[in-house]
Amino acid sequence: MAARVLVGVKRVIDYAVKIRVKPDNTGVVTDGVKHSMNPFCEIAVEEAVRLKEKKLVKEVVAVSCGPQQVQETIRTALAMGADRGIHVEVSGKDYDSLGPLQVSKILAALAKKEEASLIILGKQAIDDDCNQTGQMTAALLDWPQGTFASEVAVEGDKLKVIREVDGGLETIKINLPAVVTADLRLNTPRYATLPNIMKAKKKKITNVKPGDLGVDLTSRLEVLRVDEPPQRQAGVKVETVEDLVGKLKEAGRI
């Protein structure tokens, strides 16, 4: 069975925080704002730890890309039961422009380096909502992918993955090594217990630079502008269908 699982964990602005756009419209305010682990990444960590508890996997390695602060996120994964962590150091402008393509290149390189046979990621991050990293990582490694997983079962050297799709649930069987992305109903993540928080302190986090992995961080995307969603405008009430048609014609909609 899979000896080593790589789990990607992203540090994002906490889901409960009210997001504010920076006055210069280059991005959102992150200074002094509460951050936590992306909720879908929590689900990914939980799934990996459960596989380890079922003895289907030997080691769970938590990976995060970013500046010094992401170590907190890695430690949270360790407190949930991951065995060790890898901090890929990315900071400054590189971090601002870090996106799914670069991260998937990093994860692919790490998967080869660590000889991982399973990568579990959250289906998407709640800040950029890209929903791309898992798919790109699988493509770069030429591995099968089971995305939007609501159930994962090991069957010999294959994985049975039940995926949440628009039409309902789709069951697929994929060979290992593979990439799985976690959807909401895959599991309910555990709370870090006090003894595990204590143990997490002793677990190792190794630092790695993207250059060491042969990854070029140059972004092919440039953010031009960030704006708040438009304020919801009041609607107009009409008395008859004729009025409605008239108003729609006026607005050039029909």
Add this chain to the structure above:
Amino acid sequence: PVHFTVLGLIQSGHLVRFIKSRSLTQLAELPELHQMLRQTCRDYAEKELAPVAGQLDKNHTFPAKQVRELGAMGVMAVEVPESLGGAGMDYLAYSLAVEELSRGCASTGVIVSVNNSLYLGPVLAFGTEEQKQQWISPFTTGEKVGCFALSEPGNGSDAGAASTLARQEGDEWVLNGTKAWITNCWDASAAVVFATTDKSLKHKGISAFLVPMPHPGLSLGKKEDKLGIRASSTANLILEDCRIPLGNLLGQRGMGFKIGMQTLDSGRIGIASQALGIAQAALDCAADYAHKRTAFGAPIARLQAIQFKLADMAVALESARLLTWKAAMLRDAKKPYSKAAAMAKLAASEAATFVSHQAIQVLGGMGYVTDMPAERHYRDARITEIYEGTSEIQRLVIANQVLKEYQQ
């Protein structure tokens, strides 16, 4: 903070040594371990306690499921060493845990506090190895909780006047009397019971006993119908020729008063933490409302009358919190902490009642109805000025310590 430290050292009579600088920075920013612990308890409180706290209060329901989950997290036995099934963390960690949990549900906070400080505390401090195995390990998982029976119908603050009697008969102790206001008692599986073994020795004739529950000769009075913390049970403990093995004596004969007072010193930090949690929840409620409620054409947060209230509430809360952390840190550093603990409990409980009172005021009519949690915080806060040492007793303890410093 530096002058606190020096005074504390002079008062304790030690040579002037500096408390590790780590302790001072901890007041400014908690170590990573404690931050993680605080976060996990806060997450649990937000997701599992706050949504059900209103219902638990309304129906007077003991949160058994939550207590078991908290046991699994290690929170029911924070200071107990890992070898006995605890989390093996320090008192600052315990204080943070109780505060965060109380912010979600004050009843759950006191259930956790009583189990940790008032039940496991004395057994850990005064128990034999055998007693620790029997009376600690099963009470760390959340499956069983303990309680502390010191007060009686005839004496609360006057703890030295314990009229519950214990006499030795062969290889048994026989206990007779009534204990009052016992938190957790309807849900507990064991009690630390204080009884007089030698009436002539007055308070030096009190001993502490470990009593399993249920047990022949031990019965419970009716559950009190309280103003607040209604999800935790409070009742009388009635002992009628209750027989327990000689080995159930905790510590030495006559040590009971000392055990009680030392236990309450620690327990004060737990209750202070509970009060902080209640105050924080009330402040959260008021500040959030102030942003949303509009009057006179703008959110009421723009009005100075509201701003001054929020400022006073925040100051009361934060100063009580720092006193509480300091008391916990002194205890962790094995320094004398009675004065600090009494100050913490006094400040935090008065902050809780002040903040929750003002929170209702900020909410106006909405603060008076059960649709908002403000009324529950107000009701929950009130007991913190009474149990585990009334505010009046805390003032006596503090005055006593202050006067000692100026001994002529």
